[in-house]
Amino acid sequence: MGILWIIIGFVFMEIFSWTIHKYIMHGPLWKIHQTHHVHTKGFFELNDVFTVFFGSIAVALILLGIDQLDYKFWIGVGISLYGISYFILHDVLIHKRFKWLGRPRSKFLKGIAKAHQAHHKTNTKNDAVSFGLFWVPLEYFRKKE
Numbered sequence: 724m725g726i727l728w729i730i731i732g733f734v735f736m737e738i739f740s741w742t743i744h745k746y747i748m749h750g751p752l753w754k755i756h757q758t759h760h761v762h763t764k765g766f767f768e769l770n771d772v773f774t775v776f777f778g779s780i781a782v783a784l785i786l787l788g789i790d791q792l793d794y795k796f797w798i799g800v801g802i803s804l805y806g807i808s809y810f811i812l813h814d815v816l817i818h819k820r821f822k823w824l825g826r827p828r829s830k831f832l833k834g835i836a837k838a839h840q841a842h843h844k845t846n847t848k849n850d851a852v853s854f855g856l857f858w859v860p861l862e863y864f865r866k867k868e
Contacts, residue, residue: 725797732801741855753848760846809856834864
């Protein structure tokens with residue numbers, strides 16, 4: 724049953740992240756998220772507070788469910804796995820905040836990278852496309868390099 728809760732936590736996080744990204748980060752909290760769209764000097768962005776917020780939710784769920792290893796624990800694990808995946812794909816592979824990996828080679832990873840590049844073609848709040856990390860329009864997976 725734990726595996727099912729992990730999958731639910733992971734999938735929920737993608738849906739939740741897409742929604743928050745589109746309607747909150749590109750809405751009332753644009754001033755914070757804008758630091759990710761406009762390249763500034765320094766390693767950290769104000770936008771990184773979202774990572775701390777989402778990570779603290781995962782930690783809280785894990786701690787609340789650790790005694791009984793109930794659904795809260797496993798959902799927290801799923802959210803954590805999403806966060807690790809997000810970090811590797813978004814911060815390492817796409818934005819190269821850490822220079823650990825080369826360019827994406829698989830069709831899937833290339834599609835994710837293309838969708839994210841399309842998202843960053845604008846530095847404005849309203850004209851962005853493709854708000855998910857894994858849930859991106861199929862057009863970005865078609866070969867057009």
